[in-house]
Amino acid sequence: KQEVTQIPAALSVPEGENLVLNCSFTDSAIYNLQWFRQDPGKGLTSLLLIQSSQREQTSGRLNASLDKSSGRSTLYIAASQPGDSATYLCAVRSSGTYKYIFGTGTRLKVLA
């Protein structure tokens, strides 16, 4: 059974810092992995999707990496801004399934 863990649970950084959010999963037989952002009172928005054959994906100031063999993914946010404050969720789709298993999220606060 796939389990997804995210560390840290919460993070507070000053504006302008580069930061890394971590996601680990127990079963390396994955189809793909997504990083989502969730703002208070709102639904989830997909940020980046990495297929199992890929090592990383980039979008603007965001870079996500994937290491299947070690069961890890990281989300790197460059030059953080107060608008980046949100909860970031990692979700894993295992091979042979359509279902995503979500982590518990990292609550990020970027201080102005």
Add this chain to the structure above:
Amino acid sequence: EAGVVQSPRYKIIEKKQPVAFWCNPISGHNTLYWYRQNLGQGPELLIRYENEEAVDDSQLPKDRFSAERLKGVDSTLKIQPAELGDSAVYLCASSLELFSDEQYFGPGTRLTVT
């Protein structure tokens, strides 16, 4: 283009009362999902529809939860009777097709059972 619409946004009920949530997916999206998100946790899938057919309801507690998507468009999730442990945010999402990885989420309904 309008996103996924959910109502109500907030609901407070006493235990043992019934409650219903409504979702209208993005126009043209055939696949609809209901998730439950407990406080401090990630979403967990309850049921998935392909058009009007529930193709996966294995995680839906069938003793008290029911769902329908009669015309393959909007959907209703019902709880009867509600229990204290049902307090959570109920999220609806939709995607264009069955195996699409692009799910679009609504803002959710926050349920509080007292």
